[in-house]
Amino acid sequence: MPSTFSYQWDTPKYKGKTSFNTGLFIGGKFVDGSNGTTIDVINPATGKLITKISEAVEKDVDIAVEAAQKAFETSWGLNVGGLERSNLLWKLAQRMEEHKDELAAIEALDNGKTFDWAFGTDVTFSIEVMKYFAGWADKITGQTIETDERKFTYTRHEPIGVVGQIIPWNFPRNIDRLGILVLMFTWKIAPALATGNTIVIKPSEFTPLTAIRMCEIIKEAGIPDGVVNVVTGYGNTAGSAISSHMKIEKVAFTGSTLVGRKVMEAAAKSNLKNVTLELGGKSPNIIFNDADLEQAVNWAAHGIFWNHGQACCAGSRIFVQSGIYDKFLDAFTKKAQSIKLGDPFGEGTQQGPQVSQIQYDRIMGYINSGKADGATVHLGGDRFGDEGYYIKPTIFTDTKPDMKIVQEEIFGPVGVVIKFEDEADVIRQANDTTYGLAAALFTQDLTRAIETGHKLQAGTVWINCINQLDTQVPFGGYKQSGIGRELGEYALSKYVIPAFCIRGKNADRNNSYTNVKAVHVNLRHRK
Numbered sequence: 001m002p003s004t005f006s007y008q009w010d011t012p013k014y015k016g017k018t019s020f021n022t023g024l025f026i027g028g029k030f031v032d033g034s035n036g037t038t039i040d041v042i043n044p045a046t047g048k049l050i051t052k053i054s055e056a057v058e059k060d061v062d063i064a065v066e067a068a069q070k071a072f073e074t075s076w077g078l079n080v081g082g083l084e085r086s087n088l089l090w091k092l093a094q095r096m097e098e099h100k101d102e103l104a105a106i107e108a109l110d111n112g113k114t115f116d117w118a119f120g121t122d123v124t125f126s127i128e129v130m131k132y133f134a135g136w137a138d139k140i141t142g143q144t145i146e147t148d149e150r151k152f153t154y155t156r157h158e159p160i161g162v163v164g165q166i167i168p169w170n171f172p173r174n175i176d177r178l179g180i181l182v183l184m185f186t187w188k189i190a191p192a193l194a195t196g197n198t199i200v201i202k203p204s205e206f207t208p209l210t211a212i213r214m215c216e217i218i219k220e221a222g223i224p225d226g227v228v229n230v231v232t233g234y235g236n237t238a239g240s241a242i243s244s245h246m247k248i249e250k251v252a253f254t255g256s257t258l259v260g261r262k263v264m265e266a267a268a269k270s271n272l273k274n275v276t277l278e279l280g281g282k283s284p285n286i287i288f289n290d291a292d293l294e295q296a297v298n299w300a301a302h303g304i305f306w307n308h309g310q311a312c313c314a315g316s317r318i319f320v321q322s323g324i325y326d327k328f329l330d331a332f333t334k335k336a337q338s339i340k341l342g343d344p345f346g347e348g349t350q351q352g353p354q355v356s357q358i359q360y361d362r363i364m365g366y367i368n369s370g371k372a373d374g375a376t377v378h379l380g381g382d383r384f385g386d387e388g389y390y391i392k393p394t395i396f397t398d399t400k401p402d403m404k405i406v407q408e409e410i411f412g413p414v415g416v417v418i419k420f421e422d423e424a425d426v427i428r429q430a431n432d433t434t435y436g437l438a439a440a441l442f443t444q445d446l447t448r449a450i451e452t453g454h455k456l457q458a459g460t461v462w463i464n465c466i467n468q469l470d471t472q473v474p475f476g477g478y479k480q481s482g483i484g485r486e487l488g489e490y491a492l493s494k495y496v497i498p499a500f501c502i503r504g505k506n507a508d509r510n511n512s513y514t515n516v517k518a519v520h521v522n523l524r525h526r527k
Contacts, residue, residue, distance in 0.1 A: 005051040009105040012347045022053040025215035027067035028225025034059040044112035044353040045388045056233035061241035064229040068162040068198035071226030082138030089134035092221035108344040110209040112352040126186040132471040133190035157496040159196030164242035164251040182210045195495040208232045250274040276484030280409040281437030284430035285315030289323035291442035297331045298527035303466035309413035313438035336393040353389040360389035363412035370405040431457045436478025440466040465522035
């Protein structure tokens with residue numbers, strides 16, 4: 001039988017203990033993997049072993065798919081009405097609320113993010129996401145279509161069936177976004193469940209504990225056995241099996257662009273399964289001369305150092321207009337220097353460790369690359385402390401457009417500050433990337449803000465704010481940052497057949513023909 005993990009936490013505001021099974025969750029039960037092998041889970045703050053979890057292999061994915069298919073045919077899918085699905089998702093949100101501090105503690109332990117941030121933002125937002133999609137479950141409607149008087153013609157939006165979800169798929173030397181496990185988990189399962197699908201989901205082997213703990217909470221909420229199955233394994237085994245499985249009709253992946261291509265290739269070579277991809281980013285953050293300098297600095301620090309830089313939408317390329325460049329750099333440097341690194345459970349900690357030794361080494365490799373290419377390490381550039389995977393907030397200046405630190409996603413607390421002269425100049429530089437996930441800009445000229453935002457090639461544009469997400473607003477990328485959208489009504493489109501139509505206007509919501517851009521305008525500006 002799978003082992004049990006126990007843990008106690010103690011913060012200035014919350015203390016408690018948790019105990020849960022660490023096996024695979026298939027058909028409503030915890031089981032060992034077919035091979036009987038395990039995966040070590042490491043505490044990124046200390047580099048020491050937290051626990052061991054069961055490893056899923058291809059055979060386990062097959063078993064999980066069978067369980068999901070049985071549940072779809074007997075206790076979910078078309079057998080459960082939208083109102084009942086809505087009530088069950090709402091109960092799940094309530095159970096998550098009851099376990100809020102526990103989920104935050106597991107997230108902080110497993111991921112290295114601060115407990116306060118996990119509690120106040122990640123788990124809170126995850127609960128909001130679940131409630132939002134609970135509201136959609138009984139509103140999945142089709143159309144009546146007039147043809148002639150002899151026929152009654154209508155459309156139904158039916159669930160796909162068994163869907164596979166990967167958050168994320170990791171390969172050696174290619175660590176993907178691992179930073180917001182409980183958020184990624186709910187982003188994936190909520191729209192799938194709301195539309196009547198059953199799920200086989202693989203969390204990251206580096207940060208699996210929140211997903212494993214969620215299994216019992218899902219069961220407590222009354223969601224039938226087999227509707228959600230969690231297989232903890234490696235990308236090149238369990239992840240590959242999900243992507244290529246002939247009985248999985250749709251796969252959703254969050255991770256790197258490189259691995260996203262492999263997922264899409266496997267989907268095409270197997271059964272042409274539907275694919276949504278939320279991939280990498282190298283987001284520009286543009287500071288104009290007329291920006292509120294103090295707030296631009298505060299938001300810029302949040303944009304790159306939030307979640308220790310492990311965010312796909314991190315504002316890692318900071319473009320500052322020449323008129324305020326020196327003042328901004330001075331204030332931004334002081335802000336970065338004030339960030340408190342340390343124990344994720346410690347009082348006042350603002351930045352924890354990177355998620356793993358591999359990710360730490362990867363980030364340091366980029367920092368060394370920047371130095372070798374001739375960029376200036378204006379701040380940071382080395383480790384913090386004697387144990388764990390901590391990296392100091394790092395600022396590069398004097399960069400060139402073709403440097404790796406300017407072009408490639410680092411996924412760590414490393415930003416480059418680049419001087420620009422005018423709007424045409426910065427728009428050209430901002431769009432000079434293979435990515436198009438997000439962008440931000442700061443100005444008090446609303447006309448400039450809107451016009452510039454419309455010219456930026458990104459799925460999300462923030463005006464006078466950055467890294468602000470809402471359950472109702474779609475999130476996803478242009479170019480090589482992905483296919484499809486998470487969150488909002490748009491997230492439902494790839495979980496039903498046929499795709500949604502916009503209020504009966506026959507506009508395709510699956511983003512096959514148009515890019516969907518979300519624009520957030522912060523009217524109060526403050527951070």
